[in-house]
Amino acid sequence: MGQQPVYDFNINIKFVGLVILGILLVDFLINLVRRAKTYKSNKKVINNIWGKEPKKKYIDSDFVLLADFFRYKMKTNNFIHVIDDITWNDIDMKNVFIRINNCLSTLGENLLYYVLKTPIFNKEDLNKRDEYIEFFAKNKEKRVKLQNIIINIGEERNESIINYLSNGQNKGSKRILAYIVLSAVFVISLIGLMFKSEIFLYIFLSSAIINVIVYYKTSEKRKGKIEVVKYISKIVLGSKEILKLNYDEIHEYNLKLKKAFKNLKNIHWKSSVLLKPLDLDLLSFLKVFLLFELIVYEDIINHIYKYKEEIMETYETIGYIDALISIASYREGLQYYVKPELLDTNQGVIIDCEDIYHPLIKNPIGNSISTDESILITGSNATGKSTFLKTLAINSILAQTIYTSTARKYRSSFFRTYTSMALRDDLFNNESYFIVEIKSLKRILKDLNNDIPILCFIDEILRGTNTIERIAASSQVLKHLNNQNALCFAATHDIELTDILKNHYVNYHFQEKIVDNEIIFDYKLHKGKTKSRNAIKLLEIMGYEKKIIDSALLSIDKYINENKWIII
Numbered sequence: 001m002g003q004q005p006v007y008d009f010n011i012n013i014k015f016v017g018l019v020i021l022g023i024l025l026v027d028f029l030i031n032l033v034r035r036a037k038t039y040k041s042n043k044k045v046i047n048n049i050w051g052k053e054p055k056k057k058y059i060d061s062d063f064v065l066l067a068d069f070f071r072y073k074m075k076t077n078n079f080i081h082v083i084d085d086i087t088w089n090d091i092d093m094k095n096v097f098i099r100i101n102n103c104l105s106t107l108g109e110n111l112l113y114y115v116l117k118t119p120i121f122n123k124e125d126l127n128k129r130d131e132y133i134e135f136f137a138k139n140k141e142k143r144v145k146l147q148n149i150i151i152n153i154g155e156e157r158n159e160s161i162i163n164y165l166s167n168g169q170n171k172g173s174k175r176i177l178a179y180i181v182l183s184a185v186f187v188i189s190l191i192g193l194m195f196k197s198e199i200f201l202y203i204f205l206s207s208a209i210i211n212v213i214v215y216y217k218t219s220e221k222r223k224g225k226i227e228v229v230k231y232i233s234k235i236v237l238g239s240k241e242i243l244k245l246n247y248d249e250i251h252e253y254n255l256k257l258k259k260a261f262k263n264l265k266n267i268h269w270k271s272s273v274l275l276k277p278l279d280l281d282l283l284s285f286l287k288v289f290l291l292f293e294l295i296v297y298e299d300i301i302n303h304i305y306k307y308k309e310e311i312m313e314t315y316e317t318i319g320y321i322d323a324l325i326s327i328a329s330y331r332e333g334l335q336y337y338v339k340p341e342l343l344d345t346n347q348g349v350i351i352d353c354e355d356i357y358h359p360l361i362k363n364p365i366g367n368s369i370s371t372d373e374s375i376l377i378t379g380s381n382a383t384g385k386s387t388f389l390k391t392l393a394i395n396s397i398l399a400q401t402i403y404t405s406t407a408r409k410y411r412s413s414f415f416r417t418y419t420s421m422a423l424r425d426d427l428f429n430n431e432s433y434f435i436v437e438i439k440s441l442k443r444i445l446k447d448l449n450n451d452i453p454i455l456c457f458i459d460e461i462l463r464g465t466n467t468i469e470r471i472a473a474s475s476q477v478l479k480h481l482n483n484q485n486a487l488c489f490a491a492t493h494d495i496e497l498t499d500i501l502k503n504h505y506v507n508y509h510f511q512e513k514i515v516d517n518e519i520i521f522d523y524k525l526h527k528g529k530t531k532s533r534n535a536i537k538l539l540e541i542m543g544y545e546k547k548i549i550d551s552a553l554l555s556i557d558k559y560i561n562e563n564k565w566i567i568i
Contacts, residue, residue, distance in 0.1 A: 012058070012271065039148060042228040046104075047145045051332030054102045061157075062351045063094065066164035069110035069319070070117050081416040081451065083397060086440055090421040090457075091390045094396070095360055100330040100402070104151040106161065107315055117324055119400035120415045121452060123342060129324065130339065130403045135249045138327040142247055149241040149320050161315065164228045165308045176298035182211055186289055208289055215288050222297075228301055232311060236267045239314045242321075261309035267303050270296045296520045297367040309465045327402045334406060335361070340399035341411040348372055349413050349487050351392070356407035358391040359398075365523045366407070367391070369508075374488040376496060376505035383510035384523040385491040386421065389457040393419050393487060396407060396455050415455035415487070418444045422459075434464030454486040461490055475500045498529035503553050517541050526565025 045237045074082070075382030083093065097116055103109045120126050137144045186207040192200030239257045246254065261268070287293040304311060331337055335357070343350065365389060369375070377385050395405045420440040423433065429441075444456050458503060461474040471494055478497070481488045482504045490505070498507050510531035511519045514537055533556070540549045555566050 008248070012106075012217060033281045038152070040500055043144060043149045046144055046151065046223070048330050049102050052268060052329075053328075054068070054098065054100075056098070056101065058098065063155050063158055065106070066097075066109050067117075068114050068160050069316070070114040072162050072166055072187075074112060079118055080121050082118060083119070083417065084443070086423075086443070087417060087419045088117070089395070090419040091393045091399045091550075092360065096398075097395060099360060102127065102326045102329045103322045104147055104152045105319065105322050106155045106157060106231075107153065107319030108150065108326060109155070109319075110162070111316065111319035112323040112326055115327075116397065116401050119397060121400070126342070126403045132250070132321075132324045133328045133331070133403070136325045137332065141324060142245075142249070143328075145245060146247075146321060147325060149238050149245075150318065150325075153234045153238045153318070156227065159224050159228045159231075161228055161231055164225075165232075165304070165312055165315070175189075175293055176275070176294055179214075179295045179298065182207070182214060183290045183292070183295065186211055211289050211291055213395070215291055215294065215436060218259050218294055226297060229297055229304065231298065232304060233267060233270075235311065235314055235318060236261075236264045238318055239264070240268055242318065256313055260307075260313045260317075263310050264303070267300055267307075268269045270300055283474045288332065290303075291408075314537065326443050329405070330402070330406055334404075336408060336409055338405050338410055339403055340405045341510070343413050345413070345452065347413070349485065350411070351396075351413070351415075351455070351487060352409070352411040353392075353395070353405070354409035356391055356395055356405070356410065358387055359394060361387070364399070367523075367525045369525060371506060372487075374486075374505045375476070375490070375508055376407070376478070376498060376501055376511065376529075377489065377491040377508050377525075378493070378495060379491075379510035380512055381533050383512050383521055384511050384525075386459050387523070388510070388525060389419070389421065389459060389489055391489055393417055393457045412455075413487075416446070416447065416452050417455050417457075420444065420459070420461075421455045421457060432464065434462070437462060438465050445477075445480070448481075448486060450485050452485075454481075454484075456481060456486060456488050458488065458490040460492060467494075471496050471500070479504050484504065495529065512536075 080554075088094070097113060101109060101112055102117075103112055111462075120129070133307065136146075189200050189204035189207050193204055236245070239261055243254060243257055244259065254433055289479075325568055336355075350370075350372040352370040354368045356368070357364035357366045365384075369392075377388070379385050393407075395407060395410060396412065396415050399405050399410055399412065400414065418439065423436050441458070441461070443452065448454060461477065462470045465473075474492075474494070475497055475511060478488060478490055478501055488505075497505075507527070507529040509526050509528060510521075510523065511526060511530060512522075512534060514534055519534075519541075536549060536552045536556070539552070540546075551568075558564060560565050
């Protein structure tokens with residue numbers, strides 16, 4: 001029998017070494033070019049969005065994730081007051097958030113949402129917040145460098161980072177030992193190839209196939225968690241880059257990041273393995289065939305579990321920077337704005353503003369009001385009553401959150417803001433509109449106290465019931481609110497309330513004119529109660545039969561003169 005052929009690779013160690021060095025050099029150059037292109041692209045994005053209306057797209061589930069940090073804080077903090085869901089929805093604060101949100105990261109978006117939901121009741125804290133906003137507005141070069149770091153952290157709206165960090169069951173598994181064994185077998189078989197053995201060849205090929213399958217199967221199965229860990233790694237890398245800038249103007253934030261980073265160094269240097277994209281390079285080879293990414297992933301999970309408080313602190317700090325930059329950008333794009341003057345509790349309960357406008361309306365019309373008394377507003381539909389209430393409510397929140405008012409002057413007490421406006425039937429809980437409304441009003445009455453005044457806005461109070469009971473009950477509710485530590489703005493169609501409450505509420509109105517059968521609104525606030533009787537005129541303009549119009553006018557005359565309705 002002839003001699004069995006022996007497998008011969010004719011391996012040249014020097015050649016293999018040169019190939020590896022070449023791959024590393026090419027990989028270095030590719031990364032260098034990639035980083036330069038990314039920086040240039042990021043800078044263009046940053047410059048293009050500054051001071052502009054955001055063009056971000058959202059789906060409903062995004063707002064669940066964007067409220068994560070707020071919900072987390074609600075579990076761990078006792079706030080003086082938060083903007084509740086009824087108020088938030090009544091005045092469309094979601095779209096106010098969308099208008100302000102030029103954040104470059106999910107961290108920033110979460111912190112911006114949190115800021116808008118939690119008013120501040122301390123001048124010093126608001127002034128400090130404003131100092132940072134002003135720094136970002138006036139120092140473009142430094143701001144852009146910070147934003148370039150934050151944009152590389154980016155957005156993650158598919159998985160909840162906060163839920164992952166606050167969940168105590170995220171300790172790494174024992175799979176890491178299995179991954180290390182599989183990786184070791186591959187390395188040993190690779191070295192064994194130099195001994196020209198067929199056994200090592202078969203082991204090498206089998207190991208390569210097994211490791212590739214394990215890598216892709218595990219990556220797919222744990223995709224969501226891996227993405228979360230990758231995002232946390234980006235946060236840690238971002239904190240290190242911000243610390244390198246060492247800006248004195250954000251020294252307070254640097255101290256927080258530096259303290260947290262002491263325990264996050266291991267995550268930092270291992271993060272490059274997770275964040276490196278799969279290319280045809282040596283690191284990708286290590287990630288797949290040596291299961292290096294999975295090993296590092298399990299190891300990082302253990303560090304995250306151990307130092308989640310430091311990660312949460314880093315999350316909050318970078319997110320806050322991003323949110324404040326977004327607020328500075330928002331100010332830049334406003335038609336005009338003013339920093340509010342907020343008064344101490346011993347200076348009375350007051351709101352005083354000039355040319356205040358709704359921040360979501362194109363070409364808005366400003367209005368002015370100065371009062372330490374509650375206000376009752378009357379007027380026809382579409383004249384601007386509800387919009388004015390929303391304008392004041394939104395600005396009362398913006399004043400105590402982003403220290404910005406869309407007005408030429410805004411001076412007020414610190415308030416806890418509530419609304420009861422855009423309510424509807426609650427079909428899910430089988431509650432009628434009236435039940436929903438009285439519960440909405442009850443929450444305001446329940447929160448009255450002598451510490452911090454309430455600023456409340458009520459639109460069409462108790463409209464879910466009959467006229468007699470509505471007027472009787474609503475007049476007493478409004479009187480009670482006025483007699484407490486509260487300032488109330490109420491809009492109504494019930495003219496009777498203007499006389500019933502004249503000793504408690506100051507009357508204002510919005511009006512319209514009909515010129516040449518065309519309705520003209522000025523959207524301006526006027527003193528006194530409405531004297532408009534244009535509803536029936538509008539029916540006439542819309543082509544209702546003359547008989548209907550004449551009979552309606554006759555009924556009005558009868559009621560005004562005799563306080564009785566015609567029986568028809």
